[in-house]
Amino acid sequence: RRTNKRDELMGKVYLTGAGPGDIELMTLKSLRLIKEADVIVYDRLANPEILKEAKDGCKFVYVGKEDSHHILPQEEINEVIYQNALKYDSVVRLKGGDPFVFGRGGEEGIYLKERSIKFEFIPGITSAIAVPEYAGIPVTHRGVTVSFRVVTGHEATNKNKSQIPWENYKTDDTIVFLMGFHRLDKITQKLIEIGKPKDHPIAVISQGTTPNEKTVVGTLENIYEKAKDLPTPALIVVGEVVRLR
Numbered sequence: 001r002r003t004n005k006r007d008e009l010m011g012k013v014y015l016t017g018a019g020p021g022d023i024e025l026m027t028l029k030s031l032r033l034i035k036e037a038d039v040i041v042y043d044r045l046a047n048p049e050i051l052k053e054a055k056d057g058c059k060f061v062y063v064g065k066e067d068s069h070h071i072l073p074q075e076e077i078n079e080v081i082y083q084n085a086l087k088y089d090s091v092v093r094l095k096g097g098d099p100f101v102f103g104r105g106g107e108e109g110i111y112l113k114e115r116s117i118k119f120e121f122i123p124g125i126t127s128a129i130a131v132p133e134y135a136g137i138p139v140t141h142r143g144v145t146v147s148f149r150v151v152t153g154h155e156a157t158n159k160n161k162s163q164i165p166w167e168n169y170k171t172d173d174t175i176v177f178l179m180g181f182h183r184l185d186k187i188t189q190k191l192i193e194i195g196k197p198k199d200h201p202i203a204v205i206s207q208g209t210t211p212n213e214k215t216v217v218g219t220l221e222n223i224y225e226k227a228k229d230l231p232t233p234a235l236i237v238v239g240e241v242v243r244l245r
């Protein structure tokens with residue numbers, strides 16, 4: 001074990017992404033770190049099979065969150081990671097997808113930095129791109145759209161202080177909403193309000209990249225009725241690229 005200036009035992013934290021679901025969409029680097037880890041601090045993962053790769057005796061700490069429903073507040077998650085880093089050589093903080101895409105990886109990094117704990121970020125394949133891709137929807141396509149944006153749907157109904165700048169979404173960017181499925185009706189309503197046609201293409205993809213994947217394609221007007229009962233996790237893709245499926 002390494003020691004710090006105060007001669008305390010200290011490990012290193014790897015903030016890594018498990019990918020979107022299919023275990024083969026995890027990076028080789030994440031897999032190696034999971035195999036070597038003394039502790040794995042993990043979220044609700046699209047594929048818990050990944051944890052079977054850990055070595056015997058590895059400690060598992062679940063700090064999962066389900067959409068906006070945090071089982072532990074972020075501050076406590078930060079502290080759990082920190083405390084484990086004081087005790088163990090190799091701490092893996094495992095998140096779904098990529099740690100920086102609505103994964104709060106940055107906040108955890110800052111917390112560790114302030115406490116002089118060594119850490120490293122390991123990118124993961126984000127569901128924002130991979131889930132539409134497995135469903136046959138490209139987030140960009142030559143001649144169809146030149147850009148895409150990834151948005152949290154979480155703020156969509158904070159009535160007066162929605163952080164989503166809806167007026168900016170009048171462009172024909174592909175829009176991928178994460179954490180927005182439970183607000184699907186509000187999101188489609190807003191997009192129609194800012195002037196998108198009612199028959200504008202939209203898809204909802206549930207449990208993407210897993211054997212249970214379900215994709216429902218529709219229009220802003222009818223998608224809610226068609227897709228509302230799908231199981232989570234689910235994401236929403238809006239734009240002409242949906243027609244390429």
Ligand code: SAH
Pocket residue numbers: 019020021046067095096097098099100101102103125126127128131177178179180181205206207208209210233234235236
């Ligand atoms: N850091 C993650 C995203 C965290 S936000 C990443 O990079 O993928 C969690 C949201 O991601 C969910 O609410 C859902 O909208 C989306 N999501 C994650 N995995 C998914 C999957 N397998 N299928 C569909 N949506 C998924």
